[in-house]
Amino acid sequence: MDGPATGSSEPGRPEDGTGTPDAGVPGAGTSSGTPSGPSRRLFVSRVVGGAAAAAALGTVGYGTYGVLRGPRVKRVTVPLAKLPRAAHGYRIAVVSDIHLGPVLGRGFAQKVVDTINSTQPDLIAVVGDLVDGSVKDLGPAAAPLAQLTARHGSFFVTGNHEYFSGAEEWVEEVRRLGLRPLENARTELPHFDLAGVNDVAGENEGQGPDFARALGDRDRARACVLLAHQPVQIHEAVDHGVDLQLSGHTHGGQLWPANLLAGAANPTLDGLDRYGDTQLYVSRGAGAWGPPTRVGAPSDITVIELASART
Template structure:
């Protein structure tokens, strides 16, 4: 069994580089010199990428992380479109090689390069606002029109996005939201390393409350320290707890639970505890639950939660990675219903690792709650 944990990733890594190498270098027969040079480039990437990612994410070396993450995105996009290029290869059966292979290689390279350039721009921009109305039958008329802005998966990390953070805060404040939520995966790294990027969130304005929960990435580092830091910035950290909001005589509960990875973190009191979060829930008052992973909706529906807000999936981030995400999560993005519970799953405000988003744009979410 232990051997599989070593052999399978190695085979996957080799396949990831071999397919685009064959598509772009070997099959087109560019000549000996070009083939040797191209093979050397792919071989260098095969060795460099895992080493850089290990040093970047396990040893916390930001320069290595930026290199490894970028190489991961490049080879993933090249691999995906090299596989898809088989369709073009079949369509060109009437064209003899090496012309056919050269056409396929050129098309694959152009498409991949274009997607990477566009994907980087999408990842690094201030996300557009995605507005959605959510009808909650138990919502009282005094709370009709409650505006909830959602940030999630900001993943402040090796790339200094302090200016971006300030611009996101300005965009959120322009929404004039009643409530602002951050649904986890705040940062990758320690508070000391990332606080410069996170601290602008202290300027977020909301009339009724600002709420934060942990995501799985907090538990790769300093979950409790991030909870403490967000409290210091004035956010209400819903660490398996809830708070009651009231407007014009009607009430609503905002609750939050930890990410499931917290249970194995070794931190006392961490891990999702929905019963504790809803212990003080008044009868017949609607509940909005912050839970980082969409699959936590299975517990939310059993607890008769009205709306769960999640992130985690990034919408797949780099197509077609969404196909793998769907093996683990019930949804990728948007508003879905799960029995009595509605789930809004954000594609995320930032990105993890590779600074690219392909066919999975980021978002700042604005949910407007409506009574029946």
């Protein structure tokens, strides 16, 4: 009788050891630890989603840092046909939309003031939306404005947010701090006229813009620079022969989707533009409203350097 067979393989295993693994074995035919099929798609979607979330958080974080750090200086040359040669190179520091409030307080105001003074401007123009609160609450935060220094002084016009915060009280407060409010008024500087009009939000309080009062009887042979918070006021500026309007209000869009709304509501979102014989410059502003962050629209203080076309 033959004895037991020797050298036989275990049941279910190929005898020569060269066969492929059983297809029924879990994980067979795949690399160790790599998901396949639906599991792989879920893995990829989670990786992509996580990366997108990280990128979004990083972008918002950097935008917040940019606001809290303070605005950077932007320099723009604007030629004016009526500007005399003696005024060539005249510097106007334009700041808008500082939005002092619970987040951006006295320390932020000090950064803005120090940045403006470092540019050694001939004139300073604060074109509205200085605050988001009352003089009682934010008067101390605005106190550094008293340190603003320019050869021909500092001037102020109201923005729409002043009318949410007690415009009359703020006009008197900035006057006390040494700024000169231009409430539908004009002053004759040595080489050009400087005018300012109230914001359109003041119409609800009987304090709206009055272009005829500010500009109606001026000598149009002289160059004229107008301070007006909102870019939409450009059309009346054109009608009154203004050479350059300086505005803010838009924040340059600040962040999506506000940039789409601001772009639709304003003739110019930011930067220098021309309407007939009138040029319009819109600052992106120094602060932020709502969330203290900016994406794709960094804050600025603009130094406008006037250039004479007669040189």
